[in-house]
Amino acid sequence: MSQIDQIPSSEIGERLRLAREALNIKQADAAGAINVARTTIIAIEKGERRARMNELQLLARLYKTSVNALLRQESVHVDLAPRFRKMIAAEDAAADEAAALLADLAKAEVELENLLGIRRTRNYPPERPILPGDVVAQAENDAMELRQRLGLGLAPITDIVTLLEMELGVRVYVRRFDGRICGLFVYDDTLGACILLNANHPRERRNQTAGHETGHLVSTRRQPEVLHYEEGENSREERYANAFGRAFLTPARAVMQKFQEVVAGSETMSRRHVIILSHFFGVSREAMVRRLEELRRVKQGTWDWFHAHGGINDEQARQVLGDLKVADPYKAEADRPTTLRLNLLAAEAYRKELLSEGQLARMLHLDRVELREILTSQELEGSEADAVTNLLN
Numbered sequence: 001m002s003q004i005d006q007i008p009s010s011e012i013g014e015r016l017r018l019a020r021e022a023l024n025i026k027q028a029d030a031a032g033a034i035n036v037a038r039t040t041i042i043a044i045e046k047g048e049r050r051a052r053m054n055e056l057q058l059l060a061r062l063y064k065t066s067v068n069a070l071l072r073q074e075s076v077h078v079d080l081a082p083r084f085r086k087m088i089a090a091e092d093a094a095a096d097e098a099a100a101l102l103a104d105l106a107k108a109e110v111e112l113e114n115l116l117g118i119r120r121t122r123n124y125p126p127e128r129p130i131l132p133g134d135v136v137a138q139a140e141n142d143a144m145e146l147r148q149r150l151g152l153g154l155a156p157i158t159d160i161v162t163l164l165e166m167e168l169g170v171r172v173y174v175r176r177f178d179g180r181i182c183g184l185f186v187y188d189d190t191l192g193a194c195i196l197l198n199a200n201h202p203r204e205r206r207n208q209t210a211g212h213e214t215g216h217l218v219s220t221r222r223q224p225e226v227l228h229y230e231e232g233e234n235s236r237e238e239r240y241a242n243a244f245g246r247a248f249l250t251p252a253r254a255v256m257q258k259f260q261e262v263v264a265g266s267e268t269m270s271r272r273h274v275i276i277l278s279h280f281f282g283v284s285r286e287a288m289v290r291r292l293e294e295l296r297r298v299k300q301g302t303w304d305w306f307h308a309h310g311g312i313n314d315e316q317a318r319q320v321l322g323d324l325k326v327a328d329p330y331k332a333e334a335d336r337p338t339t340l341r342l343n344l345l346a347a348e349a350y351r352k353e354l355l356s357e358g359q360l361a362r363m364l365h366l367d368r369v370e371l372r373e374i375l376t377s378q379e380l381e382g383s384e385a386d387a388v389t390n391l392l393n
Contacts, residue, residue, distance in 0.1 A: 008047065010046070010047025015070050016044060016063075019065050020045075022063075023064065034059060053352075056070060056071075057353045066355060066359060067354045068111075071115065080102065080103040080224070081099060081100065083186060083224045084186070092226075101173075101177060102194055105171075105196070105364065106171050106194045109345065112345040112363075116352075118345070120192065124221075125145075127218065130220070135239050136243040139243035139244040142219070143243075143251070144251060147248065154253055154254035155254075156249075157249060157282065158282065160211065160214075160282075161174060161197070161210065162339070162340060165339050165341055170192070170194070171194040172197065172210070173197070173342075174206065174339070175365075176199045181198060182206075182212075182228065182229055183196055183213055184196045184213075185216045185217065186224040187221040187224075193217050204282060204284040204287070208249065208284065209245075211246070213241070214245065249281060250291045258280060258281075262276050269298055285312045286307075289303040343377075346364065346375070357375075
């Protein structure tokens with residue numbers, strides 16, 4: 001059911017009447033704008049005749065408002081702040097700002113869905129409460145269960161953001177905010193599961209954060225979480241989430257198998273080996289080495305040795321990978337609604353004239369230039385899609 005069908009015709013009529021009278025527009029002029037008789041305008045304003053979408057668009061333009069304003073169901077009344085406030089220290093303004101950004105983006109996406117008459121499908125994995133005993137082993141098992149459920153097998157996850165958004169129905173956003181925070185997770189009955197990732201961090205770090213937050217979705221989804229950079233494992237829940245993220249992104253058997261292929265009988269592991277493995281699995285070099293330590297493929301303290309002897313830097317990675325080094329479009333476009341789905345929703349609402357540029361920019365925390373670039377790119381892609389469709393007919 002589209003949003004126009006969710007609001008009583010009498011309510012829409014009243015909003016139209018108020019908008020018309022606010023500009024001192026006569027009913028006859030309104031009737032002329034939509035090519036109907038004046039009596040039809042009277043019937044619409046009384047709720048005796050439901051306005052059609054194309055009529056609403058024309059009247060909204062005449063009344064200097066928007067279809068969204070005429071149909072809006074008082075926005076999405078969800079306040080995530082109290083949930084985060086219980087766990088955010090009073091002096092942690094950065095976390096508070098990130099939580100507010102996540103709430104705004106999630107509510108904006110829901111409003112776009114409502115406006116377009118779209119229901120989001122949730123395909124969340126079943127909750128797996130953390131049990132007594134070995135929390136790491138449980139996380140490994142749960143991560144493999146989710147991999148099997150998604151049909152991933154042992155393959156690397158090339159795009160965890162799209163996987164979470166399109167396969168599971170999680171709301172995921174990639175934006176710039178304070179670098180001391182890696183990401184946030186919260187679950188709300190209205191909004192569903194929501195994750196915010198920090199675009200100021202490299203892709204590999206964001207992948208690990210997304211894996212960590214997926215662990216919270218599986219185990220403790222009713223508890224909001226703010227993941228700080230280099231935060232220690234100060235609870236069983238955090239140990240579980242960290243272990244889940246490692247197992248989800250770097251499954252044990254796949255890591256051991258690929259390690260054997262890459263090392264190829266060498267008695268030592270070089271920087272080149274680390275770079276190739278971390279690139280293959282899409283995680284940081286440190287995370288890759290520590291995972292190998294955990295699986296006892298290399299000695300404990302191997303990463304500390306690398307760190308003490310100059311580390312493994314980006315220039316060395318470029319030398320090893322060459323053209324294989326993957327560009328990071330999210331880094332350059334971090335202040336935009338970078339997920340595939342949200343881009344499409346925003347462009348469709350604009351195309352149908354349900355929202356203006358200014359309204360979309362405010363909802364999505366963008367400036368007009370950034371939004372216009374997104375809308376233009378979607379228009380080009382839509383034109384190409386239409387051309388392909390014509391060729392196939």
